Amino acid sequence: MPSGEPLSSIGIKVHVRIRPTAKPSPMFHIEDQTNTVLIDLLKQNGGGAPESFVDQIAFSVNSITQSTDQSEVYESCGRALVKDFLEGYNATFIAYGQVGSGKTYTMAGDMKVNAHRGFIARAIHQIFEEKEADPGSGIVLYISYLEIYQEGMYDLLNQRSKDLMIIEESGYVYIRGLAKIPVETEAQALMCFSEGEKQRSYACHQINQVSSRSHTIFTLCMEKRVGRFKTEYDTVVAKLNLVDLAGFERLKKTNTSTGGRMRVEACSINKSLCLLEQAVYAIKQGQEYVPFRQSKISIILKEALSGNCRTELILCLWPEEYFLDETIKASRFAQRLKVLRTFSIHNKKIDCCVLNERRHAQEIANLQQELALKDALQGRPGLSFDDLTLENYSLYSRSLKYLCELNWKKCLVNMDWLNQLKNHKKQNLVWVN
Ligand SMILES: Nc1ncnc2c1ncn2[C@@H]1O[C@H](COP(=O)(O)OP(=O)(O)O)[C@@H](O)[C@H]1O
Ligand SMILES: [Mg+2]
Numbered sequence: 240m241p242s243g244e245p246l247s248s249i250g251i252k253v254h255v256r257i258r259p260t261a262k263p264s265p266m267f268h269i270e271d272q273t274n275t276v277l278i279d280l281l282k283q284n285g286g287g288a289p290e291s292f293v294d295q296i297a298f299s300v301n302s303i304t305q306s307t308d309q310s311e312v313y314e315s316c317g318r319a320l321v322k323d324f325l326e327g328y329n330a331t332f333i334a335y336g337q338v339g340s341g342k343t344y345t346m347a348g349d350m351k352v353n354a355h356r357g358f359i360a361r362a363i364h365q366i367f368e369e370k371e372a373d374p375g376s377g378i379v380l381y382i383s384y385l386e387i388y389q390e391g392m393y394d395l396l397n398q399r400s401k402d403l404m405i406i407e408e409s410g411y412v413y414i415r416g417l418a419k420i421p422v423e424t425e426a427q428a429l430m431c432f433s434e435g436e437k438q439r440s441y442a443c444h445q446i447n448q449v450s451s452r453s454h455t456i457f458t459l460c461m462e463k464r465v466g467r468f469k470t471e472y473d474t475v476v477a478k479l480n481l482v483d484l485a486g487f488e489r490l491k492k493t494n495t496s497t498g499g500r501m502r503v504e505a506c507s508i509n510k511s512l513c514l515l516e517q518a519v520y521a522i523k524q525g526q527e528y529v530p531f532r533q534s535k536i537s538i539i540l541k542e543a544l545s546g547n548c549r550t551e552l553i554l555c556l557w558p559e560e561y562f563l564d565e566t567i568k569a570s571r572f573a574q575r576l577k578v579l580r581t582f583s584i585h586n587k588k589i590d591c592c593v594l595n596e597r598r599h600a601q602e603i604a605n606l607q608q609e610l611a612l613k614d615a616l617q618g619r620p621g622l623s624f625d626d627l628t629l630e631n632y633s634l635y636s637r638s639l640k641y642l643c644e645l646n647w648k649k650c651l652v653n654m655d656w657l658n659q660l661k662n663h664k665k666q667n668l669v670w671v672n
Contacts (some may be wrong), residue, residue: 248580252551253300253573254316258341259307260559267558275299298570309348313361321362323549325369327475327585331543336555337565338486339447346483359457359481367425381419381460384435387535388453389507394418395435405538410546442501452504454536457481474588487512511536519575547584
């Protein structure tokens with residue numbers, strides 16, 4: 240388990256991306272200055288002047304974009320989080336919204352057209368750009384690509400991976416059995432991603448011709464050396480999850496209400512999103528029990544929702560009249576998520592060899608100080624030094640440790656004094672080993 244200095248808690252950021260449409264609803268508004276989404280509602284039992292028939296709900300978010308330009312959206316919503324990951328912080332980016340609102344377009348995009356590439360390809364590019372700019376950092380990267388389809392887990396990078404299992408250890412969640420492919424170049428990473436994409440489950444329905452029918456989590460794990468010397472460095476480890484959630488759908492609207500595989504898929508997607516909402520609600524309410532375990536996607540997102548992770552969500556909206564209910568539902572979820580707080584740790588792993596080296600270097604420095612003191616005080620009346628035997632060196636270093644723990648200024652002492660201290664401690668204190 241990596242260790243590092245804890246930072247204070249941080250909020251989850253919510254960005255809104257609005258899908259272009261030829262018939263936007265007159266009930267849907269955005270207020271750019273305050274980053275607010277406003278939706279008019281007709282009052283059920285209103286009376287009086289026509290304006291009073293209208294209620295308005297407001298959702299405040301961190302940013303709103305209507306851009307169709309994939310690069311612009313990545314620059315404003317994705318780049319900073321990937322930079323955090325490169326610095327050694329766990330990060331998760333989630334695309335959320337109703338079916339057909341542009342989640343897969345945002346995350347995966349269209350790999351055949353350069354300008355239409357989504358967050359995943361752009362994050363890969365940013366990471367390898369950094370790796371090439373700083374070859375000394377020795378960045379090592381691994382890729383995993385997981386699909387959750389009808390509560391089953393599938394390894395999109397290795398079809399032979401069987402019996403994938405979610406393991407949770409001291410707040411750290413990982414999938415046992417999921418392939419972790421080492422990648423050395425951007426081309427290799429993109430190849431992995433494209434191969435994984437081919438394995439995903441898609442279907443065609445009334446709202447989306449190429450509708451992804453599963454949740455996917457594309458993960459990049461990084462190890463990188465930080466330190467001044469080649470031989471003395473810490474390893475920074477971090478994980479970046481790029482999550483494309485399946486969209487909730489009204490069975491009547493996608494025309495899957497009559498039965499068959501798509502209906503089963505839709506029910507499973509809606510159920511897992513509903514359970515995710517319940518988990519988010521429980522965290523928001525500060526409930527002692529949070530039902531993470533009730534769905535695979537909830538438990539996999541546990542760290543992103545309440546653990547060691549910097550999390551951002553892109554809420555994809557399709558602002559047509561026909562989808563106003565879905566827009567409100569999705570915005571409500573994002574609003575709840577926005578008040579959750581996670582924490583962020585700089586994940587530094589200190590190598591045992593490095594630790595030993597540091598300890599030895601410290602001991603050498605202590606011995607040098609001792610010799611310098613001996614030389615300086617040589618021949619002075621009233622002072623005597625024992626030769627530095629193994630036994631009294633051990634006494635010396637333990638004493639230093641004791642003095643440091645007492646928060647004393649580390650000082651030079653001679654062995655007589657140390658022996659007195661030892662005798663005194665024997666009577667009064669427990670010796671610190
Ligand atoms: N912001 C956008 N700009 C341009 N086209 C978009 C945008 N969002 C969605 N689309 C188009 O809508 C279609 C459906 O989007 P998709 O990402 O598959 O939806 P979802 O994954 O949310 O179900 C895509 O084929 C894409 O061409
Ligand atoms: Mg999709």
